[in-house]
Amino acid sequence: xxxxxxxxxxxxxxxxxxxxxxxxxxxxxxxxxxxxxxxxxxxxxxxxxxxxxxxxxxxxxxxxxxxxxxxxxxxxxxxxxxxxxxxxxxxxxxxxxxxxxxxxxxxxxxxxxxxxxxxxxxxxxxxxxxxxxxxxxxxxxxxxxxxxxxxxxxxxxxxxxxxxxxxxxxxxxxxxxxxxxxxxxxxxxxxxxxxxxx
Amino acid sequence: xxxxxxxxxxxxxxxxxxxxxxxxxxxxxxxxxxxxxxxxxxxxxxxxxxxxxxxxxxxxxxxxxxxxxxxxxxxxxxxxxxxxxxxxxxxxxxxxxxxxxxxxxxxxxxxxxxxxxxxxxxxxxxxxxxxxxxxxxxxxxxxxxxxxxxxxxxxxxxxxxxxxxxxxxxxxxxxxxxxxxxxxxxxxxxxxxxxxxxxxxxxxxxxxxxxxxxxxxxxxxxxxxxxxxxxxxxxxxxxxxxxxxxxxxxxxxxxxxxxxxxxxxxxxxxxxxxxxxxxxxxxxxxxxxxxxxxxxxxxxxxxxxxxxxxxxxxxxxxxxxxxxxxxxxxxxxxxxxxxxxxxxxxxxxxxxxxxxxxxxxxxxxxxxxxxxxxxxxxxxxxxxxxxxxxxxxxxxxxxxxxxxxxxxxxxxxxxxxxxxxxxxxxxxxxxxxxxxxxxxxxxxxxxxxxxxxxxxxxxxxxxxxxxxxxxxxxxxxxxxxxxxxxxxxxxxxxxxxxxxxxxxxxx
Numbered sequence: 001x002x003x004x005x006x007x008x009x010x011x012x013x014x015x016x017x018x019x020x021x022x023x024x025x026x027x028x029x030x031x032x033x034x035x036x037x038x039x040x041x042x043x044x045x046x047x048x049x050x051x052x053x054x055x056x057x058x059x060x061x062x063x064x065x066x067x068x069x070x071x072x073x074x075x076x077x078x079x080x081x082x083x084x085x086x087x088x089x090x091x092x093x094x095x096x097x098x099x100x101x102x103x104x105x106x107x108x109x110x111x112x113x114x115x116x117x118x119x120x121x122x123x124x125x126x127x128x129x130x131x132x133x134x135x136x137x138x139x140x141x142x143x144x145x146x147x148x149x150x151x152x153x154x155x156x157x158x159x160x161x162x163x164x165x166x167x168x169x170x171x172x173x174x175x176x177x178x179x180x181x182x183x184x185x186x187x188x189x190x191x192x193x194x195x196x197x198x
Numbered sequence: 199x200x201x202x203x204x205x206x207x208x209x210x211x212x213x214x215x216x217x218x219x220x221x222x223x224x225x226x227x228x229x230x231x232x233x234x235x236x237x238x239x240x241x242x243x244x245x246x247x248x249x250x251x252x253x254x255x256x257x258x259x260x261x262x263x264x265x266x267x268x269x270x271x272x273x274x275x276x277x278x279x280x281x282x283x284x285x286x287x288x289x290x291x292x293x294x295x296x297x298x299x300x301x302x303x304x305x306x307x308x309x310x311x312x313x314x315x316x317x318x319x320x321x322x323x324x325x326x327x328x329x330x331x332x333x334x335x336x337x338x339x340x341x342x343x344x345x346x347x348x349x350x351x352x353x354x355x356x357x358x359x360x361x362x363x364x365x366x367x368x369x370x371x372x373x374x375x376x377x378x379x380x381x382x383x384x385x386x387x388x389x390x391x392x393x394x395x396x397x398x399x400x401x402x403x404x405x406x407x408x409x410x411x412x413x414x415x416x417x418x419x420x421x422x423x424x425x426x427x428x429x430x431x432x433x434x435x436x437x438x439x440x441x442x443x444x445x446x447x448x449x450x451x452x453x454x455x456x457x458x459x460x461x462x463x464x465x466x467x468x469x470x471x472x473x474x475x476x477x478x479x480x481x482x483x484x485x486x487x488x489x490x491x492x493x494x495x496x497x498x499x500x501x502x503x504x505x506x507x508x509x510x511x512x513x514x515x516x517x518x519x520x521x522x523x524x525x526x527x528x529x530x531x532x533x534x535x536x537x538x539x540x541x542x543x544x545x546x547x548x549x550x551x552x553x554x555x556x557x558x559x560x561x562x563x564x565x566x567x568x569x570x571x572x573x574x575x576x577x578x579x580x581x582x583x584x585x586x587x588x589x590x591x592x593x594x595x596x597x598x599x600x601x602x603x604x605x606x607x608x609x610x611x612x613x614x615x616x617x618x619x620x621x622x623x624x625x626x627x628x629x630x631x632x633x634x635x636x637x638x639x640x641x642x643x644x645x646x647x648x649x650x651x652x653x654x655x656x657x658x659x660x661x662x663x664x665x666x667x668x669x670x671x672x673x674x675x676x677x678x679x680x681x682x683x684x685x686x687x688x689x690x691x692x693x694x695x696x697x698x699x700x701x702x703x704x705x
Binding site: 048050051052053055059062063068072075076079080082083084085088104107108180183184187188191 | 603
């Protein structure tokens with residue numbers, strides 16, 4: 001019985017998560033907040049150095065240099081991808097929740113194997129394609145490597161979540177998040193303009 | 199234990215210096231709320247009334263936002279010693295910010311002492327020291343401790359209340375629970391979010407101590423209710439809900455029908471609520487409000503991210519421990535009321551989040567290091583070096599960039615405007631100020647209340663009744679060609695020395 005309920009819930013989750021694509025397919029591309037730009041770095045550095053007029057050259061060099069700025073810039077771009085506000089639009093709330101649970105249960109699993117590690121590595125590497133290469137094809141194509149793997153992983157996470165602890169309690173939690181996700185995707189979809197280039 | 203206390207003293211001293219050094223000049227200038235707090239405090243000190251002539255009020259009308267009393271009355275104390283200075287306005291915040299570093303240590307020490315899982319107790323014995331050290335260097339906490347922000351004082355009393363509650367749980371001393379109630383009550387009257395958080399804390403304590411089963415509890419419940427009552431009643435009035443009305447997230451959406459409201463309001467609320475846990479807010483860009491942060495800096499240091507996440511993970515793994523419960527209680531409860539308002543996320547309204555964030559990061563660090571079997575010293579050294587670099591990086595931007603880039607967020611220019619006007623005031627019969635220098639009146643009140651002035655619109659023309667009386671006209675820099683004479687210019691302290699305002703003689 002529990003197994004059937006899990007499968008039913010996972011199926012509903014797939015439907016809800018698919019709703020996210022509806023609003024994204026009108027976008028031409030992701031906005032530039034995800035894309036690495038060396039010009040941006042150069043301009044930012046110039047701005048910082050200009051502001052530091054009168055400061056010793058050593059200090060200016062220590063805190064305003066390309067390696068440091070690149071590291072900070074790249075980590076910022078990468079973090080935007082994992083931000084809950086983007087995630088709630090791109091994977092939906094339930095998808096975001098599933099991904100977090102997936103990561104949690106893989107890390108918490110003492111018998112994790114190569115496949116688990118591989119899943120994690122792929123998951124964490126995929127956003128770099130968009131950040132570093134920024135391919136200029138449609139979002140539908142991009143969704144094949146930036147959406148599908150994450151959705152599959154989130155389903156894994158939700159399955160794991162339902163398979164641990166008190167089933168009924170967890171079932172209620174997943175149902176609530178599912179309702180919120182569907183409600184959200186149908187009626188609000190806030191912040192889309194921040195992430196989507198129309 | 200003795201060693202830990204010595205280190206704690208060093209940490210608190212470091213925290214104090216980070217919050218105190220050059221606090222009068224950086225942040226660069228008093229922002230309008232600080233000026234208003236200072237002006238009201240000065241009036242209370244000198245004539246016993248607020249700016250509207252009300253004697254020792256409990257609520258300060260100020261700009262119509264009805265400020266709560268604790269911070270203003272504490273500034274009265276500092277002004278009595280230091281006079282009407284920027285330092286006096288900011289010192290209560292500096293002191294409360296520094297004291298919070300010590301309180302978090304004792305709070306965690308007590309929490310660990312009360313922990314029933316002895317294995318966990320042993321593993322996290324250095325948590326209090328680490329958490330207080332991280333709070334001492336927390337950019338989020340330093341920033342708000344250096345401005346005249348009520349929330350810093352509120353956070354201090356709120357955390358103190360929790361510490362005293364734990365003390366009571368430990369030794370059942372009457373004084374602890376009395377002081378605990380007083381601390382939460384002070385927090386309640388300090389800043390808006392504690393109107394909710396303190397009440398929530400009272401409810402939690404009531405259920406935890408099962409006061410409904412003990413008749414003697416009513417000796418505490420009744421005074422607490424009586425002392426909270428003015429705030430509860432005030433919150434129900436139009437003045438008390440003014441701040442809520444003006445910043446309400448719901449007033450921003452064009453929902454007309456009841457159905458639309460039912461459909462949208464919960465979603466807007468959830469959107470705001472989760473934004474406080476957004477990585478973008480916590481680690482990337484903060485809330486984007488210049489007065490709340492250095493541009494391009496998150497509320498927490500980037501190096502903390504892996505340990506923050508690890509800390510959350512380890513706390514989840516210890517789901518039944520007291521430390522997990524209280525950390526998540528702080529995490530979950532803090533944005534509940536802040537999420538009703540916009541903009542969201544908001545670093546000021548969510549400052550108490552710094553407490554669970556610091557605890558989570560410290561737990562993550564401790565467990566990470568303990569789980570390392572080899573290269574422990576090397577890992578510690580690398581982490582310490584990265585943390586140190588980012589901390590110095592922050593200080594560099596705080597002291598070099600921030601005053602130059604964000605001075606307008608802090609009302610810089612206004613002080614200079616008042617001081618320059620003061621030089622000329624004897625030569626003019628009338629002094630008029632353009633409305634575009636919107637906040638000028640409060641700065642004139644704070645810095646020099648003896649200068650009489652009139653506020654006028656940019657289309658103002660000298661009335662004929664003023665005849666040949668000389669007029670000093672203060673206005674922002676714009677292309678003006680009225681045939682008047684420019685007598686002085688106020689420049690900003692930024693790198694381009696932009697013009698902030700000009701003083702003209704009107705013929």
